[in-house]
Amino acid sequence: MYFRMAKRLLLETDKRLLWKLGWNMGVKGLRSVQRHKRRLKRGEFFPPYLYISIINSCNLRCQGCWVDVAAKQEKIDVAAMNRMINEAKAMGNSFFGLLGGEPFMHGELFEILETHPDAYFQVFTNGQFIDDAAAKRLRRLGNVTPLISIEGSEIISDQRRGRPDVYSKSMEGVQNCLNNKVMTGVCTSLCQSNIDDLLTDAWVDRLIEMGVLYTWFHIYRPVGPDPNEQLALTPAQQRRARQFVVDTRVTKPIIFIDAYYDADGQALCPMATGFTHHISPWGDIEPCPIIQFSKDSIHDERPLREVFNDSAFLRDFREAAATHTRGCIALERPDVMRELIDKHGAHDSTARKTALEELDGMQTRPSQYNPGSEIPEKSWAYRIAKKIAFHEYGVYSKHFQAEAWRDTRSEPPQESSPSDLVQISS
Numbered sequence: 001m002y003f004r005m006a007k008r009l010l011l012e013t014d015k016r017l018l019w020k021l022g023w024n025m026g027v028k029g030l031r032s033v034q035r036h037k038r039r040l041k042r043g044e045f046f047p048p049y050l051y052i053s054i055i056n057s058c059n060l061r062c063q064g065c066w067v068d069v070a071a072k073q074e075k076i077d078v079a080a081m082n083r084m085i086n087e088a089k090a091m092g093n094s095f096f097g098l099l100g101g102e103p104f105m106h107g108e109l110f111e112i113l114e115t116h117p118d119a120y121f122q123v124f125t126n127g128q129f130i131d132d133a134a135a136k137r138l139r140r141l142g143n144v145t146p147l148i149s150i151e152g153s154e155i156i157s158d159q160r161r162g163r164p165d166v167y168s169k170s171m172e173g174v175q176n177c178l179n180n181k182v183m184t185g186v187c188t189s190l191c192q193s194n195i196d197d198l199l200t201d202a203w204v205d206r207l208i209e210m211g212v213l214y215t216w217f218h219i220y221r222p223v224g225p226d227p228n229e230q231l232a233l234t235p236a237q238q239r240r241a242r243q244f245v246v247d248t249r250v251t252k253p254i255i256f257i258d259a260y261y262d263a264d265g266q267a268l269c270p271m272a273t274g275f276t277h278h279i280s281p282w283g284d285i286e287p288c289p290i291i292q293f294s295k296d297s298i299h300d301e302r303p304l305r306e307v308f309n310d311s312a313f314l315r316d317f318r319e320a321a322a323t324h325t326r327g328c329i330a331l332e333r334p335d336v337m338r339e340l341i342d343k344h345g346a347h348d349s350t351a352r353k354t355a356l357e358e359l360d361g362m363q364t365r366p367s368q369y370n371p372g373s374e375i376p377e378k379s380w381a382y383r384i385a386k387k388i389a390f391h392e393y394g395v396y397s398k399h400f401q402a403e404a405w406r407d408t409r410s411e412p413p414q415e416s417s418p419s420d421l422v423q424i425s426s
Contacts, residue, residue, distance in 0.1 A: 001251060002381065005253040008211075009213065012178075012213065013181050013182075013213065014142070014180075016142050017139065017181070017183050020142040020143050021183055024094050024120035025094065025120035029048075029389075030388065030389055032048040032092040032093050032094055033388075033389045033390075035048065035091070035092040036048040036275070036393070040393055044309055045308055045314075046088075046093075046309060047274055047277050048092070049097065050097070050276060050277065051097045051278040051289055052076070052084070052098055052278075052279045053067070053099040053101065053278065053280055053289065054099070055073065055074070055101045055102070055103065055105055055106045056073065056101045057073045057075075057101045058100055059102055059126070059163070060126055060128075060161045060162055060163055061161070062160060063160050063161075064222060064226060064227060066223050066289075066292065067100065068351035071351035071352065072351070074281040074351070075281055078108045078115075080283060081112050082112070083304075085119060087304040088304065089119060094119050094120060095120050095121075096119060096121050096122070097122045098121055098124065099289065100124070100281075102128075102129065103125055113141050113143065113144050114141060116143070117141075117142075117143055118143075119143060120143050120145075121143060122145050122185075123144055123145070124187070125146050125149070126161070126166070126170055126173075127146065127169070127171075127172075127173025128166075128172075128173055129173070130146060130173035131176060132176050132180070134176070135179065135180040145185060146182065147185040147187050147216065148170060148184065149186075149188065150167065150171070150186050150188055152167075152188075152193060152197055153167070154167040156194055160194070174210065174212065175210070178210060178212070183214075184211070184213060185216060187215065187216035187257075188215075189218055189219070189220045190218065190219055190220060190233060190237075190241055191231035191232065191233065192230065192231050192232070192233065193231060195240075195241070199217060201252075204248060204252055213254065213255060214255035215254060216256070216257040217244075217258075219368065220233065221328065221330070221367075222331075223331075225352060225354060227358075229363075232365060235366045238367075239373055242265070246376075249379045249382055250378045260327075260368040261375075263383040263386035264377075265375040265377065266374055267327050267368040267370070269321055269322075269327065269328060269329070270288070272318050272322045272326075272396075273391075274318055277314060279298055282351075283297045284296070285298065285314070286349055287314060287318075287321075291337065292348065292350045293341050293355065294313075295311065295314075295346045296314065313340070313346055316344065319395075320336055325367070327367035327368045328367035331364070332366070332369070333364070334359055334362040338360065
């Protein structure tokens with residue numbers, strides 16, 4: 001399988017693009033993680049990877065979307081983007097995730113990518129703006145990989161994404177990239193309406209046949225103004241997805257990304273570990289894309305390293321998340337989130353300004369954390385990579401006070417009430 005994967009990488013992707021990937025994302029990306037570890041040991045903080053939503057606008061209207069895509073357009077301008085990326089690069093960062101809305105609706109996207117040939121960008125997109133000319137430009141740049149979302153069969157995609165012909169147009173974008181030998185990925189937000197169609201060998205085989213080099217099955221999270229809780233997966237289905245990914249990694253020549261498990265199959269949260277935080281189109285620094293509250297901004301006059309390092313709000317959020325669960329605090333403990341927001345006076349960073357009401361209406365839901373049901377990696381390559389670059393960095397062993405009672409499914413002791421645990425994090 002590893003030989004077949006290497007053969008695909010060498011034959012199906014432009015060699016210059018492979019070099020850019022290997023150096024800017026691989027070698028320099030690992031260095032950024034090592035610098036992150038050293039900073040944590042010194043009691044300092046700067047995330048090695050940033051999710052940046054560069055624009056709120058989108059041409060689609062997906063079920064359960066938490067982004068204000070229909071609001072007045074807001075985007076991070078070129079000057080602010082360049083300042084942020086340059087300051088992050090000065091801290092050792094080299095890998096950035098660009099989200100929206102739809103990033104290709106940002107008129108200066110290519111200008112931003114061209115300005116930073118020494119960085120690598122993963123663009124989360126619906127693919128519908130990637131025509132042949134755009135794909136050729138991506139190939140010339142070499143420092144960007146589009147991750148194109150496919151949300152089901154043709155009928156399901158149109159239903160999920162609120163427009164006709166979504167599936168065919170997105171697949172056309174995928175094909176345009178592949179025709180130009182661009183390093184291309186396909187992702188799916190797994191939910192009740194698409195898990196049986198896309199979490200299958202047949203779908204993965206089709207991606208491989210097309211020339212797609214990596215894929216990402218992430219789990220739909222019911223948040224935002226229209227959470228569509230009926231689409232959420234059960235714990236058994238989440239375990240099924242994890243098992244499929246672990247099994248298929250050792251049988252098929254395609255790279256599988258996942259962001260919620262370490263090498264031993266233990267759940268983790270990239271925000272809680274400090275691996276990443278999120279920047280909104282308004283420049284607000286948020287704990288993660290689905291937690292739309294903020295106390296800090298990239299437009300602060302201070303250097304970005306000071307903004308991140310000195311943020312009590314972000315620090316308390318990371319520590320509270322690590323204290324309460326190895327999973328998603330937004331799903332499992334919305335009550336703790338509310339206490340943190342009140343404690344710090346964080347503002348609603350959405351355009352709709354209804355995030356507090358949405359938070360108050362959230363019900364506790366299961367996330368990826370299911371102690372006793374860990375599924376370790378079978379692939380030696382993934383095990384090594386995760387052991388080196390993607391693990392808990394010690395945050396759970398330091399802060400995870402609730403693990404004993406969670407493992408026994410008992411109630412937490414009286415002295416560990418949500419308000420008390422929030423105080424532990426301060």
